[in-house]
Amino acid sequence: MASCVTGTEAAIRAAACRDGEAAAHLKLISVFVIFLTSVFGISAPVLLARYFHGKPLYDKAILVIKCFAAGVILSTSLVHVLPEAFESLADCQVSSRHPWRDFPFAGLVTMIGAVTALLVDLTASEHMGHGAGGGGGGGMEYIPVAAAAGGLEMKEGKYGADLEIQENNEEEIVKMKQRLVSQVLEIGIIFHSVIIGVTMGMSQNQCTIRPLIAALSFHQIFEGLGLGGCIAQAGFKAGTVVYMCLMFAVTTPLGIVLGMIIFAATGYDDQNPNALIMEGLLGSLSSGILIYMALVDLIALDFFHNKMLTSAGESSSRLKKLCFVALVLGSASMSLLALWA
Numbered sequence: 001m002a003s004c005v006t007g008t009e010a011a012i013r014a015a016a017c018r019d020g021e022a023a024a025h026l027k028l029i030s031v032f033v034i035f036l037t038s039v040f041g042i043s044a045p046v047l048l049a050r051y052f053h054g055k056p057l058y059d060k061a062i063l064v065i066k067c068f069a070a071g072v073i074l075s076t077s078l079v080h081v082l083p084e085a086f087e088s089l090a091d092c093q094v095s096s097r098h099p100w101r102d103f104p105f106a107g108l109v110t111m112i113g114a115v116t117a118l119l120v121d122l123t124a125s126e127h128m129g130h131g132a133g134g135g136g137g138g139g140m141e142y143i144p145v146a147a148a149a150g151g152l153e154m155k156e157g158k159y160g161a162d163l164e165i166q167e168n169n170e171e172e173i174v175k176m177k178q179r180l181v182s183q184v185l186e187i188g189i190i191f192h193s194v195i196i197g198v199t200m201g202m203s204q205n206q207c208t209i210r211p212l213i214a215a216l217s218f219h220q221i222f223e224g225l226g227l228g229g230c231i232a233q234a235g236f237k238a239g240t241v242v243y244m245c246l247m248f249a250v251t252t253p254l255g256i257v258l259g260m261i262i263f264a265a266t267g268y269d270d271q272n273p274n275a276l277i278m279e280g281l282l283g284s285l286s287s288g289i290l291i292y293m294a295l296v297d298l299i300a301l302d303f304f305h306n307k308m309l310t311s312a313g314e315s316s317s318r319l320k321k322l323c324f325v326a327l328v329l330g331s332a333s334m335s336l337l338a339l340w341a
Contacts, residue, residue: 017207038249041224049232069229070298071330077290085283113288178234188289197255215340
């Protein structure tokens with residue numbers, strides 16, 4: 001359990017850093033800086049995907065971007081969100097109170113987030129299966145072997161048409177799955193972004209806010225690259241892409257503004273016990289969602305079920321190694337940011 005006793009020197013330094021006017025000025029700057037970096041981060045993979053569209057390397061480029069994105073999302077959940085959630089609920093102002101001292105709520109809510117993401121996945125997959133399968137055979141119709149010879153050509157033509165319909169249905173199911181993954185990912189990231197923004201908006205410590213502006217700017221760039229890579233592969237309509245990019249870009253700045261309003265209305269700062277509890281619970285829920293999505297719907301889906309990576313051949317082997325390197329780079333780059341934010 002964390003101790004509530006602080007040294008005199010630390011207390012004096014903290015008091016010197018608490019300047020409401022200077023903190024408010026820095027937060028207003030951060031709103032614009034973080035918005036611009038968020039726009040850059042999420043739009044870069046989307047624009048690159050549109051540039052490469054129709055070119056020979058398009059599918060491979062999208063796959064590599066998505067693997068980098070998976071590394072970013074996995075690192076975000078395990079290195080950034082989850083430790084912060086545990087830290088918030090382990091704070092002495094929270095952990096000394098009942099029931100927070102009696103049970104590891106951060107781990108429980110993380111598990112609930114992962115199971116909830118699984119439930120959404122299963123429900124959506126079942127719905128998509130019914131929608132595309134029709135009568136349960138994927139649009140295929142059984143053709144008896146003992147058929148009249150005169151109708152053989154017609155039936156062969158019908159069989160070929162049924163195969164084409166089945167392939168189209170499978171492609172549509174894959175696209176729908178990718179869209180679902182992108183949307184659930186955005187929900188998890190939005191939770192995380194709101195927590196970051198509100199916490200920063202409620203803080204009155206200018207010494208904390210100043211380095212956070214630079215750190216969060218890079219944080220939003222990498223997180224935007226991760227989400228943008230998934231959006232690019234999902235094949236949304238232009239209007240939906242713009243909407244999803246805008247939602248990501250404005251969430252943290254709006255969270256900062258909301259945090260400033262909460263402080264002005266209630267006097268709660270980022271060290272208030274109620275604020276710490278809310279931050280810990282939302283962070284845990286967000287972490288569970290992101291862990292599930294990164295491991296199941298991004299990494300496992302691509303490395304074990306993508307035809308470009310599972311097929312035999314030297315080309316597939318090279319692509320698999322490149323994707324693994326992209327995954328490691330994505331997770332390493334996001335993990336490195338934990339030194340500052």
